[in-house]
Amino acid sequence: ITILGLESSCDDTAAAVLRQTGDGPAEILASIVKGQNDLHAAFGGVVPEIAARAHAEKLDICVEDALKESGIALSDIDAIAVTAGPGLIGGVMSGVMCAKGLAAGLGVPLIGVNHLAGHALTTRLTDQVAYPYLMLLVSGGHCQFLIVRGSDDFTRLGGTIDDAPGEAFDKTARLLGLPQPGGPSVEKAAKSGDPKRFTFPRPLMDRPGCDLSFSGLKTALLRARDALVSEQGGLSEQDRNDLCASFQAAVVDVLGKKTARAIVSYLEEAPAVPLLAVAGGVAANSAIRANLESVCASNGLAFTAPPLSLCTDNAAMIAYAGIERYKAGQRDDMRLAARPRWPLDKTAPALLGSGK
Numbered sequence: 001i002t003i004l005g006l007e008s009s010c011d012d013t014a015a016a017v018l019r020q021t022g023d024g025p026a027e028i029l030a031s032i033v034k035g036q037n038d039l040h041a042a043f044g045g046v047v048p049e050i051a052a053r054a055h056a057e058k059l060d061i062c063v064e065d066a067l068k069e070s071g072i073a074l075s076d077i078d079a080i081a082v083t084a085g086p087g088l089i090g091g092v093m094s095g096v097m098c099a100k101g102l103a104a105g106l107g108v109p110l111i112g113v114n115h116l117a118g119h120a121l122t123t124r125l126t127d128q129v130a131y132p133y134l135m136l137l138v139s140g141g142h143c144q145f146l147i148v149r150g151s152d153d154f155t156r157l158g159g160t161i162d163d164a165p166g167e168a169f170d171k172t173a174r175l176l177g178l179p180q181p182g183g184p185s186v187e188k189a190a191k192s193g194d195p196k197r198f199t200f201p202r203p204l205m206d207r208p209g210c211d212l213s214f215s216g217l218k219t220a221l222l223r224a225r226d227a228l229v230s231e232q233g234g235l236s237e238q239d240r241n242d243l244c245a246s247f248q249a250a251v252v253d254v255l256g257k258k259t260a261r262a263i264v265s266y267l268e269e270a271p272a273v274p275l276l277a278v279a280g281g282v283a284a285n286s287a288i289r290a291n292l293e294s295v296c297a298s299n300g301l302a303f304t305a306p307p308l309s310l311c312t313d314n315a316a317m318i319a320y321a322g323i324e325r326y327k328a329g330q331r332d333d334m335r336l337a338a339r340p341r342w343p344l345d346k347t348a349p350a351l352l353g354s355g356k
């Protein structure tokens with residue numbers, strides 16, 4: 001099967017062409033991602049209306065570029081996969097409309113994909129991984145532990161009760177005057193900082209289960225910053241680095257401890273090949289990866305993380321999730337709806353009405 005995937009749920013417009021022959025590994029023939037950081041920079045965050053317009057303008061170009069790079073003609077595409085949610089509704093609608101047009105024009109199946117399933121299945125795109133595996137999905141808008149049992153079968157073990165870690169990284173960068181997206185700039189500053197200078201909270205540690213909370217951490221950082229500013233009249237570069245290092249250390253610590261707890265629940269199922277996979281933009285952080293790897297090692301689990309380019313939003317993961325749905329006989333039609341919320345685990349109660 002040769003499949004074209006589209007992604008437009010947040011601030012990256014993306015198209016990818018993947019091919020899978022038989023049961024062999026899926027090959028990424030092209031993966032184009034066009035960001036919008038420049039458009040949103042002045043606003044300190046993604047502006048939904050601006051994002052939607054940019055997606056509508058860039059989708060065609062991404063598709064054209066992906067076809068050109070892959071050397072595949074539009075007439076050789078067997079199916080169209082598209083992110084149908086969750087995400088910013090204007091962007092998701094742009095992608096879904098574009099996909100419907102392509103599928104109708106070519107007379108090929110249309111497959112709606114959950115963006116989070118795309119992140120969660122990335123592991124199977126890059127490695128030969130069997131179900132079930134344990135997944136920590138940690139991104140700009142989400143943070144959850146999942147047992148991935150199939151392309152459409154997820155059990156949520158726990159997750160954030162407020163902010164996502166990516167959001168906390170972005171907020172930290174904003175508070176310290178570092179560039180967006182915050183993850184990479186905070187990670188870079190943290191490399192030259194002292195992680196022990198400030199003691200930031202590690203919430204919910206005494207509560208059983210693997211729920212997490214990051215909003216208090218953000219507030220603590222704000223207080224520490226304001227205290228320094230009122231004492232010294234400003235922040236030195238070293239202060240900034242130390243704040244970043246101490247913040248990152250708290251995130252590393254909390255994710256590691258809660259992962260250890262998620263592992264206990266997962267091992268109760270006696271999986272044949274115990275494995276933790278991470279996905280999502282925050283999984284690009286090397287301190288977080290290194291700690292998760294050591295938590296896994298001490299619990300007898302293998303650990304895998306996708307290459308950086310497949311951690312953040314991309315269409316290759318959507319195309320791949322599309323291949324799995326296609327092979328399972330799942331198809332959508334012109335009634336496919338764009339969904340702002342779409343929890344992966346159909347049995348879990350929606351948290352705070354946010355779909356997180």
Ligand code: ATP
Pocket residue numbers: 010086087115119138139140141142165166167169170181182183184187280281282283284285286311312313
């Ligand atoms: P979602 O997938 O939940 O809808 P999203 O699509 O915005 O959210 P991703 O593209 O998966 O999220 O990830 C973007 C987030 O990852 C941003 O918040 C960014 O700051 C964070 N991030 C990227 N690189 C790093 C890094 N090296 N360290 C920490 N965070 C990072």
Ligand code: FE
Pocket residue numbers: 115119139140280281312313
């Ligand atoms: Fe994402």
